[in-house]
Amino acid sequence: MNRHLIGTIAFLLIILSNRVLGRTSYGYNKEPEFAEPVRNVTVAVGRTAQLLCVVDNLGTYRVAWLRVESKTILTIHQNVITRNYRVNLSHNDHRNWVLHIRDVQESDRGGYMCQINTVPMKSQVGYLDVFVPPEILGSESSSDVLVREGFNVTLTCRSKGYPTPTVTWRREDGEPLAVGNWQNNMIQVSKFVEDLSLSAKVHKGAQLNITKVSRLHMGAYLCIASNGVPPSVSHRIILQVHFPPLIWIPHQLVGALLGSDITLECHTEAFPTPVNYWTKEDGAMIVSNMKYTCGTIEETYKIYMKLTIRNVEPVDYGKYRCFAKNSLGETEGSIRLYEIHISSPNEGELSTSFLQSVNGKKQWINNSTVGKPAFSAEGDADNRRGGKFNDHTRKNDRTSRNSSSSSPELPGRFKKDQLTLIIVNGLLLGAYFLLHFELSAVR
Numbered sequence: 001m002n003r004h005l006i007g008t009i010a011f012l013l014i015i016l017s018n019r020v021l022g023r024t025s026y027g028y029n030k031e032p033e034f035a036e037p038v039r040n041v042t043v044a045v046g047r048t049a050q051l052l053c054v055v056d057n058l059g060t061y062r063v064a065w066l067r068v069e070s071k072t073i074l075t076i077h078q079n080v081i082t083r084n085y086r087v088n089l090s091h092n093d094h095r096n097w098v099l100h101i102r103d104v105q106e107s108d109r110g111g112y113m114c115q116i117n118t119v120p121m122k123s124q125v126g127y128l129d130v131f132v133p134p135e136i137l138g139s140e141s142s143s144d145v146l147v148r149e150g151f152n153v154t155l156t157c158r159s160k161g162y163p164t165p166t167v168t169w170r171r172e173d174g175e176p177l178a179v180g181n182w183q184n185n186m187i188q189v190s191k192f193v194e195d196l197s198l199s200a201k202v203h204k205g206a207q208l209n210i211t212k213v214s215r216l217h218m219g220a221y222l223c224i225a226s227n228g229v230p231p232s233v234s235h236r237i238i239l240q241v242h243f244p245p246l247i248w249i250p251h252q253l254v255g256a257l258l259g260s261d262i263t264l265e266c267h268t269e270a271f272p273t274p275v276n277y278w279t280k281e282d283g284a285m286i287v288s289n290m291k292y293t294c295g296t297i298e299e300t301y302k303i304y305m306k307l308t309i310r311n312v313e314p315v316d317y318g319k320y321r322c323f324a325k326n327s328l329g330e331t332e333g334s335i336r337l338y339e340i341h342i343s344s345p346n347e348g349e350l351s352t353s354f355l356q357s358v359n360g361k362k363q364w365i366n367n368s369t370v371g372k373p374a375f376s377a378e379g380d381a382d383n384r385r386g387g388k389f390n391d392h393t394r395k396n397d398r399t400s401r402n403s404s405s406s407s408p409e410l411p412g413r414f415k416k417d418q419l420t421l422i423i424v425n426g427l428l429l430g431a432y433f434l435l436h437f438e439l440s441a442v443r
């Protein structure tokens with residue numbers, strides 16, 4: 001019984017001592033094993049990639065790194081074999097073997113094998129993916145484009161990168177790309193953006209085809225290439241649409257009072273930017289001076305022409321023409337300036353008092369509120385027919401009597417006796433208070 005116990009203890013001691021020495025009684029050397037798989041690695045070009053191989057119980061065996069595709073040996077044990085100066089190795093405790101690849105190139109993309117020289121050999125493979133940020137190929141992309149209105153135009157933006165970049169288009173001013181057959185190619189960003197109208201602001205693809213280009217397409221376009229690897233890049237293309245001038249006149253008949261200042265307006269659209277000028281009935285070109293001010297407000301292809309005539313005299317009535325001329329054509333519009341006769345000042349009590357209050361019968365005429373109705377005369381159609389002159393004139397007079405009132409709180413509807421009544425009432429009230437005050441003072 002005792003001997004048996006001693007034998008058991010001795011056996012346990014042997015096992016323990018073997019354990020301490022890293023050996024087992026079942027075999028002198030335990031086979032090396034991979035502690036974990038070699039992980040796949042993704043890096044952007046130019047960065048450093050690290051592939052890690054973890055081996056347990058390496059013992060006297062050795063670890064090597066190889067390229068899978070070319071079967072070239074990169075490292076064996078602690079030595080770097082490859083001539084590629086970008087490759088290096090680090091290890092600790094003969095357990096973690098890290099392959100370093102500096103300044104990663106696209107050619108480094110592929111499989112890397114970590115191998116242990118057991119028989120048969122053991123190996124694991126990890127893949128290195130190399131991302132390349134997008135780049136726009138300027139030579140294969142559109143530069144600024146000039147096209148005649150009505151033609152088809154294609155804007156191109158070629159890009160490269162890995163993964164293959166997607167190219168999206170938008171207008172620099174944020175306006176939707178809209179209109180044209182190519183609307184069919186719209187991508188639905190609405191998945192992310194609730195507003196459906198926003199989806200029309202973006203077009204996807206290397207080419208932006210615009211059928212029957214119009215002046216509305218004119219502007220700066222941006223193509224943006226992105227593939228998830230920062231930074232995204234963009235390219236700017238200016239689209240210019242050429243078309244001959246067009247003139248639109250809001251008021252072809254303009255009435256003005258003698259001595260007033262009046263402004264005639266012409267709206268033109270043309271590209272390239274036209275030459276704009278005004279002429280009088282005799283064809284003489286009008287230049288800015290004491291009498292006239294010619295102004296233009298330009299907004300891309302739209303030009304707003306303004307001619308101000310100061311202190312209108314009888315000779316100023318008549319026909320004026322505005323001209324717009326560019327390389328593609330020329331057009332003109334005409335405006336007739338006619339005289340407004342103010343109705344007799346004695347016609348209404350209020351206009352009389354008004355004229356008196358400013359002591360000068362012409363002074364109120366050049367007041368802008370008087371002149372305005374002549375410009376903004378609604379119903380151009382009526383004006384153009386020309387049959388409603390008098391009606392129009394009288395309408396203005398009525399307006400002027402209302403709006404030119406220096407004291408609008410005193411409406412013309414008040415009859416003289418009504419006014420008197422108010423004044424009398426006021427006086428009576430005043431008298432009552434005075435009386436009341438004196439009575440209380442006496443008490």
Ligand SMILES: *[C@@H]1O[C@H](CO)[C@@H](O)[C@H](O)[C@H]1NC(C)=O
Binds near residue numbers: 039
């Ligand atoms: C690593 O990449 C390869 C090839 O791209 C793939 O087959 C494998 O499943 C990936 N392994 C892991 C752990 O993601």
Ligand SMILES: *[C@@H]1O[C@H](CO)[C@@H](O)[C@H](O)[C@H]1NC(C)=O
Binds near residue numbers: 085088089
């Ligand atoms: C390679 O790595 C070792 C240790 O990690 C380091 O001492 C050595 O400078 C590295 N060589 C290069 C070329 O980076």
Ligand SMILES: *[C@@H]1O[C@H](CO)[C@@H](O)[C@H](O)[C@H]1NC(C)=O
Binds near residue numbers: 150151152212
């Ligand atoms: C423009 O494109 C449309 C449709 O793609 C085609 O029908 C038309 O002939 C083209 N016009 C020109 C001037 O190329």
Ligand SMILES: *[C@@H]1O[C@H](CO)[C@@H](O)[C@H](O)[C@H]1NC(C)=O
Binds near residue numbers: 154205207208209
């Ligand atoms: C755009 O037009 C070009 C020819 O100019 C054509 O090759 C291309 O397929 C068109 N793209 C689309 C999306 O219609």
Ligand SMILES: *[C@@H]1O[C@H](CO)[C@@H](O)[C@H](O)[C@H]1NC(C)=O
Binds near residue numbers: 362363
């Ligand atoms: C109205 O115009 C005349 C000449 O055009 C000028 O002498 C007068 O001062 C103007 N009246 C007012 C109130 O500005």
Ligand SMILES: *[C@@H]1O[C@H](CO)[C@@H](O)[C@H](O)[C@H]1NC(C)=O
Binds near residue numbers: 364369
């Ligand atoms: C015309 O009336 C406006 C107020 O409606 C006033 O501000 C302006 O000074 C007046 N102009 C003249 C010339 O009297």
Ligand SMILES: *[C@@H]1O[C@H](CO)[C@@H](O)[C@H](O)[C@H]1NC(C)=O
Binds near residue numbers: 398399402403413
């Ligand atoms: C002028 O006054 C009349 C009566 O007070 C009013 O019906 C009319 O709308 C006014 N007109 C304008 C242009 O203010």
